Amino acid sequence: MFYKIKTIILALAAFAGFTSSFAMSSPQSTGIVIQDPWVRSAPSNAPALGAFMKIHNNSNQNVKLISAYAEGYKDVQLHRTIDDGGMMRMVEQEFIPVTAKGKVHLKPGSWHVMLIKPEKVPAKGEVVLITLKFDNGSSQAVKFKVRKGKKMMMHHH
């Protein structure tokens, strides 16, 4: 009997642990899910780094990513690279919109989070913790893995 209760308690604990860790990576309350967050590995003296991800908005409301914060950087900005007839323009954004039930892909040459003046450039394999703040009042701290390029390209190396 005692053994049974112990098993149940353990199972419950495990389940609670599972659900809470699940909730952390994809908050059910806001419906905003971050997929494949990564920072592009850069030279050790790089003055600026790009961070990328897919933002899924599973809610019925349009949301905006309004800011990003990471410790150890002078500034973190939202940007979009625009190819304007061959002229690559870097345009700072007040926000990045994600439509209801939609998604936005932050990737090189497009929307991105810019990490400016790192105290120390993170090495490949390290993790950068970036807190994303949305206009629905929610925010989430996301672990961005430092890697060389898009996932697909990893196989070429």
Added chain:
Amino acid sequence: MLKKVLILASVFVVILVVFVNTGNDYKSLAKQLKASHVVYNPDKELPAFSLVDHNNNKFDNQQLEGDWTLLLFIYTHCPDVCPTELANVSMLKANLVNSKAEVVPNVVAITFDPLRDTPELLKDYVAHFDKDFLGVSGDKAQIDKLVDAFGAYYEVVIEKDGKTVVQKSSVELPETAVEDGYFINHTAWIYLLSPDGQIFAGFPTPHNIFDMSSDINLIVENY
């Protein structure tokens, strides 16, 4: 009226010159290229220039002679476009090496931003992408002359009284620019120079390294 005729006549001459120059020699080659444009023009040689490479050696026209060269303009404060370009060129080079291409061009990255990009800084920066890439900096006027000759273009984005201001590359930067930080909007072509040190072809964005590889092989074959 006469002015109009003159303008039309000069336009016609320009078209004819372009047609004859690229037409006679490389017209059929140009048609086969997937990712590049032949920009070779024997009447328009690269102007004489003198810059400094990342080992503090002189870098002028002579360094572009003897081998094929891939040349691009970058700046190290560039968070997105330039790292993408440099990563692409490093993959392009690896692809040429792995496919045992006849020619693997040297790679030269010239900064748009000599004010912040010293040779020392460029050295560490470009080596991240490939240890054989050569970073080049130097006098702004010399760089601007080259940017012009390549048909490249850049402008500077600064913050002024809380507003974003875009100013031409020729306009002097405010004294606080380095401290405040600035970005550069720029064209992002990658250029292929022939062993006589002249611009032969240009690769506009986006850069597909496999198409670029086959174009380089084709150009080298037909040169």
